[in-house]
Amino acid sequence: MPIPKEDSVPMKPDRLRQAPPFQHLIAIGTSTGGPRALHAVLTAMPADLPAPVLIVQHMPPKFTKSLADRLDAGSAITVVEAEDGMKVEKGVAYLAPGGYHMVMIQDSSNVYRIKLSTDDPVSGHRPSVNVLFHSLVPFSGFKKYVVLMTGMGSDGAKGMQELALSGAAATIAESEETCVVYGMPRAAVQLECVTHVLPLHEIPGKLSVMIQG
Template sequence: MRKLISDMLNKHPLMEVIGIARNGKDAVEKVRDLHPDVITMDIEMPMMNGLEALKLIMDQMPIPVVILSSTTKHNTENAVLAIEYGAVDVIAKPGGAISLNLHEIEKEIVEKVFAASNVGIQTLTRKITPPQKRYTAPPTRMNTASDSRIIPSVPVQTVNFSKNITLIAQTFVIIGTSTGGPRALQEVITRFPAEFPYPILIVQHMPPGFTKSLAERLNGLSEIAVKEAEHGELIENGTAYIAPGGLHLKFEKSRTGYQIVLDGNEAPRSGHRPAVNVLLESAATHKELKFVTAIMTGMGSDGKEGMELLRASCKTITIAESQKTSVVYGMPKAIIDAGLSDEVKDVQEIANAILGNLK
């Protein structure tokens, strides 16, 4: 595996592999000696696993880390934690722990490692601001939040919402994000109050399997319900639906409200399935609805074409993440440069911006 990955990266004219580590302990020692620009790391390693090594590296000598992981449930959960701890991105190995068919994702590995070399390290080491209101998640949720939370420097905005959430709201919240997105989503979603009476649809570029672990992690940290979207389910107020990796997320009107449509037949858009553009195009067909949208950190420009269509078709407020806090200033930059943003906010301010536009 180390040889395969090294060969892939060394082919790139602007990248050179300067060291290979046999395990997490060896990796930490070599990082101290060699000072690389980027590290690729597996979760499963002998002597010291990827999470332990990542914590040491990000605490003592922070460097962008790209995680390669198999898609077992245990590993997808740990990969989501790795991003929370400061990893830039996660790549799914196509063939399990020993992936001899790694060449199938060579383009993805090279692109993500190169993108990681341009990441501002301060966006990875910034502590995620915990919600101001302390709470205990219900026992049915996966509550893995740290007990050592601190009071945030950015206060949660207080908005009085109607308690009537039986009928589907006429305003939807849509969030699109990619590289650096899981940390940004945690910053935003955990700040919504339990009585939040609007549905939230989320596209996060992630491989199949990882989005379910991300949804479970966010659900355990949030007062609202967060889940991986399921085909045909009715959309409920106060619930955030994350598009499953490998499937486009759309929605359609039903007799009793709106329901989720997952599409694995439509081709990826610019290499992404799910794609933010597809969700926004679906939203644009519902002229009876209003939307508050947020485009956050990520490579490329996914979301720009869909946002143009949505803003031309429906009443829409668009919030773009600032360059200052974006791990990769691609997707929000495309929105801002195209004149499609109503507000530009640091990630810590996006939840309040959404709440403020829902009054």
């Protein structure tokens, strides 16, 4: 996937100003039932969210662009299908494109960027939540808030455990009562790496309180 011509994502009109470096980052993994769950969380985020949001939703190629567009239309923050080389900025949600692993890297100028690859599937998936979460472990310059929502299987649980052990500010699993499939969150709970188990409608509020409070 080519590097975009612009260095960063075009911001919505009320946020065209230059953003300072972020101090918080949200990472979300989800699968079956995920589009509804992502809509519930992202549309509740304030326009001035002081964090980027990195998202892996298990979905085939060509479907993630339309999902990103739908989420963007209903959200105060900007939601995009991630492209290789995009600068990671607060107030923007980056959705991993179907068929590509997504990680975050820091370039030679210390700028955080998206990196995409077609490496082998992990946990049976590409994109894989574990791949994204694992890429965030080395970074210590900001607080990390990690979320696993509805989905079949266990992708993301080991990555969440790694982030918890490396000092993540919070690890959140969607509770069984609101999951379409209580698989991925259950796997994380079983690894005893979850700080908060919350129904879907409470997740965005908890994130806002922790980040902005």
